[in-house]
Amino acid sequence: MATKTLIPGYTYGTEQVAKSPIGLEDLNKLKTTVMFTSADEEALRMAGDVLEDQVEDVLDVWYGFVADHPHLLAYFSTPDGHPIQEYLDRVRERFGQWILDTCRRPYNQEWLDYQQEIALRHTPEKKNVTDNANSVDNIPLRYVIAFIYPVTATLRPFLAKKGHSADQVEAMYQAWFKSVTMQIALWSQPYTRDGYW
Amino acid sequence: MATKTLIPGYTYGTEQVAKSPIGLEDLNKLKTTVMFTSADEEALRMAGDVLEDQVEDVLDVWYGFVADHPHLLAYFSTPDGHPIQEYLDRVRERFGQWILDTCRRPYNQEWLDYQQEIALRHTPEKKNVTDNANSVDNIPLRYVIAFIYPVTATLRPFLAKKGHSADQVEAMYQAWFKSVTMQIALWSQPYTRDGYW
Numbered sequence: 160m161a162t163k164t165l166i167p168g169y170t171y172g173t174e175q176v177a178k179s180p181i182g183l184e185d186l187n188k189l190k191t192t193v194m195f196t197s198a199d200e201e202a203l204r205m206a207g208d209v210l211e212d213q214v215e216d217v218l219d220v221w222y223g224f225v226a227d228h229p230h231l232l233a234y235f236s237t238p239d240g241h242p243i244q245e246y247l248d249r250v251r252e253r254f255g256q257w258i259l260d261t262c263r264r265p266y267n268q269e270w271l272d273y274q275q276e277i278a279l280r281h282t283p284e285k286k287n288v289t290d291n292a293n294s295v296d297n298i299p300l301r302y303v304i305a306f307i308y309p310v311t312a313t314l315r316p317f318l319a320k321k322g323h324s325a326d327q328v329e330a331m332y333q334a335w336f337k338s339v340t341m342q343i344a345l346w347s348q349p350y351t352r353d354g355y356w
Numbered sequence: 357m358a359t360k361t362l363i364p365g366y367t368y369g370t371e372q373v374a375k376s377p378i379g380l381e382d383l384n385k386l387k388t389t390v391m392f393t394s395a396d397e398e399a400l401r402m403a404g405d406v407l408e409d410q411v412e413d414v415l416d417v418w419y420g421f422v423a424d425h426p427h428l429l430a431y432f433s434t435p436d437g438h439p440i441q442e443y444l445d446r447v448r449e450r451f452g453q454w455i456l457d458t459c460r461r462p463y464n465q466e467w468l469d470y471q472q473e474i475a476l477r478h479t480p481e482k483k484n485v486t487d488n489a490n491s492v493d494n495i496p497l498r499y500v501i502a503f504i505y506p507v508t509a510t511l512r513p514f515l516a517k518k519g520h521s522a523d524q525v526e527a528m529y530q531a532w533f534k535s536v537t538m539q540i541a542l543w544s545q546p547y548t549r550d551g552y553w
């Protein structure tokens with residue numbers, strides 16, 4: 160997995176990535192809380208194959224959703240409200256990679272560390288740094304949590320597009336829902352008061 | 357809605373409730389972020405009727421889930437790990453009321469204020485106070501977020517038990533998912549660093 164990537168700012172598995180505040184034992188507790196099992200891992204592998212050639216279409220939907228909501232587009236914009244196209248474009252590539260990582264990466268310590276890195280990139284600690292963007296410096300936690308819904312619900316039609324059975328589509332969808340919820344639980348860490356996470 | 361209730365510690369609509377940090381305009385932004393519309397309000401009203409006489413069965417599932425996971429049961433236990441039955445019982449009644457409130461209450465300022473009250477009751481500021489419980493004083497935010505999954509997924513079979521069409525069940529389920537996600541976004545406020553929420 161240490162292959163070089165051509166996506167600017169995508170530092171998965173490198174020395175530059177933050178360290179997660181938790182280890183595999185705590186991750187396991189989180190997994191059981193979202194009812195995540197090895198069957199979900201398998202369903203996500205299947206979802207990876209289903210989504211692989213649809214990533215751009217999925218991103219069109221999500222970016223369209225953000226663009227339609229000024230209170231969301233603001234976080235890809237300058238402080239005085241002008242959207243920054245280069246920032247949008249660069250993040251989009253990493254967002255696409257994340258879809259496949261969610262499906263295909265083993266959820267190990269390296270993965271946990273990159274979760275922390277993504278988390279920090281939504282907060283004042285690292286927002287804008289990767290892309291040298293002249294944007295506002297924090298994405299409010301409440302919107303990050305709220306985004307669980309669109310990122311889950313709008314994926315479902317794409318999971319159904321490759322002729323899998325209703326049961327298989329449902330299994331992929333639930334596995335995705337669990338994983339996204341778990342990841343946002345992880346991403347909440349740098350937002351949280353000391354000792355409250 | 358100012359009727360007296362017999363549920364101990366349930367203070368909805370009273371002077372004792374905390375004040376929400378946000379108003380209806382910000383709530384509206386949150387609603388659009390979880391794609392919540394008036395169709396969801398209607399679906400939740402229907403869900404209220406479907407769930408009304410199943411509340412105890414739903415609570416059996418959720419309490420069973422907590423009881424099966426020592427890392428969750430710990431938050432209803434003494435600091436040295438003994439579950440507190442009276443605490444479990446008292447919270448259970450308010451939890452049941454919350455199911456119906458989620459379906460039936462108008463999401464107005466009074467509702468926002470009680471969201472803040474529930475949030476605080478999961479944190480050191482108010483945990484244990486309502487029931488005078490001798491328990492640990494914080495529920496980690498990551499578990500509160502993770503709990504979105506079981507509280508959503510396990511509800512689905514109950515929504516399907518009253519003979520509604522597949523489309524109606526799906527509409528109720530999605531509306532519930534949106535509402536729970538939005539509520540947890542609200543509940544994250546007292547956990548969050550100043551300015552990060």
Ligand code: HEM
Nearest residue numbers: 231234250253254257277280286287289302303306307310
């Ligand atoms: C379910 C919730 C969310 C998911 C899954 C998600 C996913 C991602 C991913 C995968 C990245 C790129 C990570 C990397 O650098 O490798 C990213 C970055 C970013 N996201 Fe999110 N995001 C979520 C919520 C939000 C919300 C609500 C906004 C507000 C519009 C937002 C705005 C951004 C921005 C501006 C960046 C670039 C941050 C930087 O400067 O590096 N995200 N997000």
Ligand code: HEM
Nearest residue numbers: 428431447450451454474477483484486499500503504507
């Ligand atoms: C989706 C996430 C959650 C929901 C919807 C939820 C719902 C509720 C509700 C409705 C109440 C009663 C509020 C009132 O006093 O009127 C409550 C209290 C409580 N919940 Fe949660 N909860 C969630 C996550 C958790 C988690 C992960 C735990 C950990 C086991 C937990 C443990 C408790 C405890 C101990 C209380 C009593 C707090 C007190 O001392 O007043 N909750 N919850």
